[in-house]
Amino acid sequence: GVTRHYTFNIMYHNVTRLCHTRTILSVNGQFPGPRLVAREGDRVIVKVVNQVSNNVSIHWHGVRQLTSGWADGPAYITQCPIQTGQSYTYNFTITGQRGTLLWHAHISWLRSTIYGPIIILPKRNQSYPFQKPHKEIPIIFGEWFNVDPEAVIQQALQTGGGPNVSDAYTINGLPGPLYNCSSKDTYKLRVKPGKSYLLRLINAALNDELFFSIANHTVTVVEADAVYIKPFDTDQLLIAPGQTTNVLLRTKSYLPNATFFMEARPYFSGVGTIDNSTTAAILHYNNHSSSSSSSKLPVLRPTLPPINATGFVANFTSKFRSLNSVKYPANVPKTIDRKFFFTVGLGSNPCPKNTTCQGPNGTKFSASINNVSFVMPSTAILQAYFFGQNNGVYTTDFPVNPPLPFNYTGTPPNNTNVSNGTKTVILGFNTTVELVMQDTSILGAESHPLHLHGFNFFIVGQGFGNYDPNNDPKNFNFVDPAERNTAGVPAGGWIAIRFLADNPGVWFMHCHLDVHTSWGLRMAWIVLDGPQPNQKLPPPPSDLPKC
Ligand code: C2O
Structure with a gap:
C-alpha cells in the first residue's frame, strides 16, 4: 500500500x-x-x-x-x-x-x-465481487439543529430531561424540499439510464435510525460496515447511526428529466419525542441527447415503513449474511473462551437534593449496561492503562453478568435507578468472546444500535423477548452470519455476537444514539498484549494530547 x-x-x-x-x-x-x-x-x-x-x-x-x-x-x-x-x-x-x-x-x-x-x-x-459500477456516490445522512447541539445536550444533562430534537434530517448535508425554506437545499443525483451506481450509504445522524427508499427503484445490498455480504434486493432499507451500507442502484430506461425522490425518515420504537420529519433528495435522469424535453414529468415519492416497524427491522436485518466465499471467508469464532450477558437500556439517577429534575418521575434520565451507567474519566483510559496508572481513573470490576435473574421485557420495576462508575472488562489476547445483549423495558423497550470499537463482530443470533440460554443458541448461525461493527439490539429483544479479541488496547462499546451514550450506555474492554512483538500495543506517539 x-x-x-x-x-x-x-x-x-x-x-x-x-x-x-x-x-x-x-x-x-x-x-x-x-x-x-x-x-x-x-x-x-x-x-x-x-x-x-x-x-x-x-x-x-x-x-x-x-x-x-x-x-x-x-x-x-x-x-x-x-x-x-x-x-x-x-x-x-x-x-x-x-x-x-x-x-x-x-x-x-x-x-x-x-x-x-x-x-x-x-x-x-x-475487483469487486459484483458488477463494476459506472459511478460511486456517497450518500451521508445527518441531522440539522437550528440551535447549537452542544447547548441541547448540556441542558438535557443538567435538567435530567430528554434533549430537544433536531429540526431536520439531511442527505449530504441538505434537508431537501419537504421542509419549509429548504427546496433549494436539496441534494440532486443526476444519473444516466441503464447504468449501475454504487451508493455508499452512511448514517451519521446523532440520534436516529433511519429508513431509506428510492421511488420506483429496487436496490441490491452488497456490503455492510466495509464487509461484502451475499447480495439481496430490497425497496426499503434501515440504517442505524454508525452503520454503512453499500447498495447498487441500476437505472432504468426512463424518459429524460424523470425525477424520483429518495427519502429517509426515522425508525423509532421507544417512548418519548422524536423528530418525525422526512428528508428527501432527488434522483434525476438525464441523458444528454434530449435536454429539450419540455413536458414536466410528475415527481414520484417512495413508500417507507411506518415509524415503529420493528417487525420490518428484524426481517430486514436478518437478510444480511456474510459473503463467506473462499476469498472472503467468515471467520466466526467456533469455540468460546468467555461468555457475557449484558442488559442495555434506559434508567434513571435520583434528582440531587433541592433541585427539580425533568426525567421520569422527577429523576434524571440515565442509561446503562448491566445497570452501570458509565462515567467518563477525566483522563484517557488507554494512557492510564499503558502506564499502569489506573488508580482513580477506571476499575476492572464491570459486572459481567447482571445482578439478578429478571424478566427484562416484563412490567417495569418501581426502582429504575442505575449505579455509576468507570468500569471495564479485561480480556486476554486472542480470547474468543460471545456476548448476548438484552434490551430492557425498564423505561420502555427501545432499539439500541451498539457499536464496538476495534473489532468486527459476527451476529450469530437475534430474537424477541428474554434470551433463553438453553434454547436460543441451538439456532445460532455460525456459517454466514453478518459481520459488522454496529448492530441494533432489537426493541424488546436480544442479539448474540461473537468476536476474537485479537487487538490489544482499550476499546469503547456504546449505543450509537448519542443521547444514550451521553446518558451512560457505554463501557470499555481492555485487551491485553499478546506474546509476539506484532501483538503488542506500541508506546503512544509523542504528540498524544494531554488532559
Ligand atoms: Cu461512531 Cu464510538 O463511534
Missing part, C-alpha cells in the same frame, strides 16, 4: 439551513466533511489541527486499528481531547477491510456537524 496524508483543520464555518444561519464546527470549512479515500492496505496519516475553542477528537469509525489503538479517537477512552491551538496526528493502516466507513468527532455531540465518509477501495489489482 501507499501512504495518504490529510490535514483536517477543525474550524468555524457558517451554514444556513431552514433559513437559520449557524456557525458550526467543521473540517476544513466543509459540511459534510471531506472524503477520506484509501485502498485496502494503505497507511493513512491525518493531522488534525484544532482552531476552535471546543476540545475535539476524531474517530475513524469501523477502522480496525490493529495495534494502532492510540489512533482510535474516542475522547477520554484512547486519548485526551485535542485542545484549542493543538494538533494530533492519527496514523493507521487499513487492514483487511474494503468498502465504506465514516469518520466523526468523538466528544460530546460534536459529531452533529463533524463527520464525513471513509471510502476504502479494493487493492489495486482486485
Whole structure:
C-alpha cells in the first residue's frame, strides 16, 4: 500500500439551513466533511489541527486499528481531547477491510456537524465481487439543529430531561424540499439510464435510525460496515447511526428529466419525542441527447415503513449474511473462551437534593449496561492503562453478568435507578468472546444500535423477548452470519455476537444514539498484549494530547 496524508483543520464555518444561519464546527470549512479515500492496505496519516475553542477528537469509525489503538479517537477512552491551538496526528493502516466507513468527532455531540465518509477501495489489482459500477456516490445522512447541539445536550444533562430534537434530517448535508425554506437545499443525483451506481450509504445522524427508499427503484445490498455480504434486493432499507451500507442502484430506461425522490425518515420504537420529519433528495435522469424535453414529468415519492416497524427491522436485518466465499471467508469464532450477558437500556439517577429534575418521575434520565451507567474519566483510559496508572481513573470490576435473574421485557420495576462508575472488562489476547445483549423495558423497550470499537463482530443470533440460554443458541448461525461493527439490539429483544479479541488496547462499546451514550450506555474492554512483538500495543506517539 501507499501512504495518504490529510490535514483536517477543525474550524468555524457558517451554514444556513431552514433559513437559520449557524456557525458550526467543521473540517476544513466543509459540511459534510471531506472524503477520506484509501485502498485496502494503505497507511493513512491525518493531522488534525484544532482552531476552535471546543476540545475535539476524531474517530475513524469501523477502522480496525490493529495495534494502532492510540489512533482510535474516542475522547477520554484512547486519548485526551485535542485542545484549542493543538494538533494530533492519527496514523493507521487499513487492514483487511474494503468498502465504506465514516469518520466523526468523538466528544460530546460534536459529531452533529463533524463527520464525513471513509471510502476504502479494493487493492489495486482486485475487483469487486459484483458488477463494476459506472459511478460511486456517497450518500451521508445527518441531522440539522437550528440551535447549537452542544447547548441541547448540556441542558438535557443538567435538567435530567430528554434533549430537544433536531429540526431536520439531511442527505449530504441538505434537508431537501419537504421542509419549509429548504427546496433549494436539496441534494440532486443526476444519473444516466441503464447504468449501475454504487451508493455508499452512511448514517451519521446523532440520534436516529433511519429508513431509506428510492421511488420506483429496487436496490441490491452488497456490503455492510466495509464487509461484502451475499447480495439481496430490497425497496426499503434501515440504517442505524454508525452503520454503512453499500447498495447498487441500476437505472432504468426512463424518459429524460424523470425525477424520483429518495427519502429517509426515522425508525423509532421507544417512548418519548422524536423528530418525525422526512428528508428527501432527488434522483434525476438525464441523458444528454434530449435536454429539450419540455413536458414536466410528475415527481414520484417512495413508500417507507411506518415509524415503529420493528417487525420490518428484524426481517430486514436478518437478510444480511456474510459473503463467506473462499476469498472472503467468515471467520466466526467456533469455540468460546468467555461468555457475557449484558442488559442495555434506559434508567434513571435520583434528582440531587433541592433541585427539580425533568426525567421520569422527577429523576434524571440515565442509561446503562448491566445497570452501570458509565462515567467518563477525566483522563484517557488507554494512557492510564499503558502506564499502569489506573488508580482513580477506571476499575476492572464491570459486572459481567447482571445482578439478578429478571424478566427484562416484563412490567417495569418501581426502582429504575442505575449505579455509576468507570468500569471495564479485561480480556486476554486472542480470547474468543460471545456476548448476548438484552434490551430492557425498564423505561420502555427501545432499539439500541451498539457499536464496538476495534473489532468486527459476527451476529450469530437475534430474537424477541428474554434470551433463553438453553434454547436460543441451538439456532445460532455460525456459517454466514453478518459481520459488522454496529448492530441494533432489537426493541424488546436480544442479539448474540461473537468476536476474537485479537487487538490489544482499550476499546469503547456504546449505543450509537448519542443521547444514550451521553446518558451512560457505554463501557470499555481492555485487551491485553499478546506474546509476539506484532501483538503488542506500541508506546503512544509523542504528540498524544494531554488532559
Ligand atoms: Cu461512531 Cu464510538 O463511534
